[in-house]
Amino acid sequence: MxxxxxxxxxxxxxxxxxxxxxxxxxxxxxxxxxxxxxxxxxxxxxxxxxxxxxxxxxxxxxxxxxxxxxxxxxxxxxxxxxxxxxxxxxxxxxxxxxxxxxANVRPVKLFEGVTCPLAGRTPDDIDFVVVRENVEGEYSKIGGRLYEGTEHEAANQVAMFTRHGTDRIMDIAFELAQTRRKHVTSATKSNGIVHTMPFWDERFEAAKTRHPGIDTAAYHIDILTAHFVLNPDRFDVVVASNLFGDILSDLGPAIAGSIGIAPSANLNPxxxxxxxxxxxxxxxxxxxxxxxxxxxxxxxxxxxxxxxxxxxxxxxxxxxxxxxxxxxxxxxxxxxxxxxxxxxxxxxxxxxxx
Missing domain, CATH: 3.40.718.10 (Isopropylmalate Dehydrogenase)
Known part of the structure; x- marks a missing residue:
C-alpha cells in the first residue's frame, strides 16, 4: 500500500x-x-x-x-x-x-537538442539559477497618484527593502550555491538607486561573511544583462531583487533557447x-x-x-x-x-x- x-x-x-x-x-x-x-x-x-x-x-x-x-x-x-x-x-x-x-527559484539550463540563440554555446556553458526575492522590493503597494487627469498628474511608488527580507533571500542563494558550483552573483544598481541598492550591497557583504567558502561577484543590472548574453558561463547562482529577478529570469530562458521550457518554484523554505x-x-x-x-x-x-x-x-x-x-x-x-x-x-x- x-x-x-x-x-x-x-x-x-x-x-x-x-x-x-x-x-x-x-x-x-x-x-x-x-x-x-x-x-x-x-x-x-x-x-x-x-x-x-x-x-x-x-x-x-x-x-x-x-x-x-x-x-x-x-x-x-x-x-x-x-x-x-x-x-x-x-x-x-x-x-x-x-x-x-x-524565494522565487528559476533554473536556467541549455539542453542538448535545443537551439541556443547565442553562437557557439553548448549545454556546458548555460546552467545557472536565478534566485529572486518574491514578496517585497520594488513590487510594493506603497505609493499613489495625484491630480489625475490634469497637466500636473503625478505618480510615485516606494520600493521596500527590509533587512529581514534581504538577508533571508541572500541566505537561500548562498545555501543553493553550496550544493552547486559555489558561486553567487548579486544583481545591483547602487550607482543610480541611492538608498535601496547600497543597502542591498551591504546585506550581500554581510551574507558573504555568514557563508564562507562561496565565491562571489556583483554587477549592476545593466551590464549584468549584457553578461547573460555574452558570458553566460560565468554564472552559477544569481540573487536579485523582485524587479531585477523578474527581468533576469525571463532573459535567462531566452538565451537557453525558449521561455517555453522555463520552470519556477515559489518557496516557503x-x-x-x-x-x-x-x-x-x-x-x-x-x-x-x-x-x-x-x-x-x-x-x-x-x-x-x-x-x-x-x-x-x-x-x-x-x-x-x-x-x-x-x-x-x-x-x-x-x-x-x-x-x-x-x-x-x-x-x-x-x-x-x-
Missing part, C-alpha cells in the same frame, strides 16, 4: 495553463505509480475567466482554502480583457505574500505553508486550445515540486526523460523547432521514463 500521499492544490488558470497543467499531471501520476506515492489533486477555478464572471480572481477565503495543501501547482494567469495588474494583484501576489513564498510551482511562459493566448503548447515548463515545475516534497528519485527520473525528448525533433514541440503536439510531447516523456 502507498505510504506517502501529497495533497496538491491545482490552479490551471488561463490560456494554455489548463493544457500544460493537465499534461504535467499525466506525467506526475505516472511517476507516482512508479515510485509508490500518491497525489491527491484539488482543482480551483481561479482565473481571469472567474474574474469576468464574479469580479474577483479568487474568493475572499482563497488563501485559507489552499493553506492546508502540501503544494500548489499553477498553470498561467492572464487575459486581454483583464488588466495585468488586476490578475497579478488579485491572485499571484496574494498567494506569494500571504503564504510567505519569498520554512515549510509553514504550501510552496507554489508554475511555468514561467504565461497564458500564451495566441496558441491556446490548439494542442501545440510546450508542456516542458509545467513538467519541469512539477519535477521541482516533487523534489520539494521529498520525491527526489521521481524528480530526477522525469528530468532525465525530459532531457532525452529535447534531443529529437519528433519529440520536441514547435517552439523548439520540432513537430510534436502537446500530447505527443507528453507521450515521449512517458516513454523515455520507461
Amino acid at each position: 502507498t505510504q506517502r500521499r501529497h495533497s496538491i492544490a491545482v490552479i490551471p488558470g488561463d490560456g494554455i495553463g489548463p493544457e500544460v497543467i493537465e499534461a504535467g499531471q499525466r506525467v506526475l501520476e505516472a511517476l507516482a505509480d512508479r515510485f509508490d506515492f500518491a497525489l491527491d489533486w484539488t482543482t480551483f477555478d481561479w482565473s481571469c475567466e472567474r474574474y469576468a464572471e464574479t469580479g474577483t480572481m479568487m474568493p475572499e477565503d482563497g488563501i485559507d482554502q489552499v493553506r492546508a495543501h502540501d503544494a500548489i501547482y499553477l498553470g498561467a494567469v492572464g487575459w486581454p480583457s483583464v488588466p495585468d495588474h488586476v490578475s497579478l494583484w488579485g491572485l499571484l501576489i496574494p498567494l506569494r505574500r500571504d503564504l510567505d513564498l519569498y 520554512a515549510r509553514t505553508t504550501p510552496s507554489m510551482f508554475e511555468p514561467v511562459h504565461g497564458s500564451a493566448l495566441d496558441i491556446a486550445g490548439q494542442g501545440i503548447a510546450n508542456p516542458a515548463a509545467a513538467i519541469w515545475s512539477g519535477a521541482m515540486m516533487l523534489d520539494h516534497l521529498g520525491e527526489t528519485a521521481a524528480s530526477d527520473a522525469v528530468m532525465s526523460a525530459l532531457a532525452e525528448t529535447f534531443k529529437h525533433p519528433e519529440t520536441r514541440t514547435r517552439d523548439l523547432g520540432g513537430t510534436a503536439s502537446t500530447s505527443e510531447a507528453v507521450d515521449a516523456v512517458l516513454k523515455a521514463m520507461g
Whole structure:
C-alpha cells in the first residue's frame, strides 16, 4: 500500500495553463505509480475567466482554502480583457505574500537538442539559477497618484527593502550555491538607486561573511544583462531583487533557447505553508486550445515540486526523460523547432521514463 500521499492544490488558470497543467499531471501520476506515492489533486477555478464572471480572481477565503495543501501547482494567469495588474494583484501576489513564498527559484539550463540563440554555446556553458526575492522590493503597494487627469498628474511608488527580507533571500542563494558550483552573483544598481541598492550591497557583504567558502561577484543590472548574453558561463547562482529577478529570469530562458521550457518554484523554505510551482511562459493566448503548447515548463515545475516534497528519485527520473525528448525533433514541440503536439510531447516523456 502507498505510504506517502501529497495533497496538491491545482490552479490551471488561463490560456494554455489548463493544457500544460493537465499534461504535467499525466506525467506526475505516472511517476507516482512508479515510485509508490500518491497525489491527491484539488482543482480551483481561479482565473481571469472567474474574474469576468464574479469580479474577483479568487474568493475572499482563497488563501485559507489552499493553506492546508502540501503544494500548489499553477498553470498561467492572464487575459486581454483583464488588466495585468488586476490578475497579478488579485491572485499571484496574494498567494506569494500571504503564504510567505519569498524565494522565487528559476533554473536556467541549455539542453542538448535545443537551439541556443547565442553562437557557439553548448549545454556546458548555460546552467545557472536565478534566485529572486518574491514578496517585497520594488513590487510594493506603497505609493499613489495625484491630480489625475490634469497637466500636473503625478505618480510615485516606494520600493521596500527590509533587512529581514534581504538577508533571508541572500541566505537561500548562498545555501543553493553550496550544493552547486559555489558561486553567487548579486544583481545591483547602487550607482543610480541611492538608498535601496547600497543597502542591498551591504546585506550581500554581510551574507558573504555568514557563508564562507562561496565565491562571489556583483554587477549592476545593466551590464549584468549584457553578461547573460555574452558570458553566460560565468554564472552559477544569481540573487536579485523582485524587479531585477523578474527581468533576469525571463532573459535567462531566452538565451537557453525558449521561455517555453522555463520552470519556477515559489518557496516557503520554512515549510509553514504550501510552496507554489508554475511555468514561467504565461497564458500564451495566441496558441491556446490548439494542442501545440510546450508542456516542458509545467513538467519541469512539477519535477521541482516533487523534489520539494521529498520525491527526489521521481524528480530526477522525469528530468532525465525530459532531457532525452529535447534531443529529437519528433519529440520536441514547435517552439523548439520540432513537430510534436502537446500530447505527443507528453507521450515521449512517458516513454523515455520507461
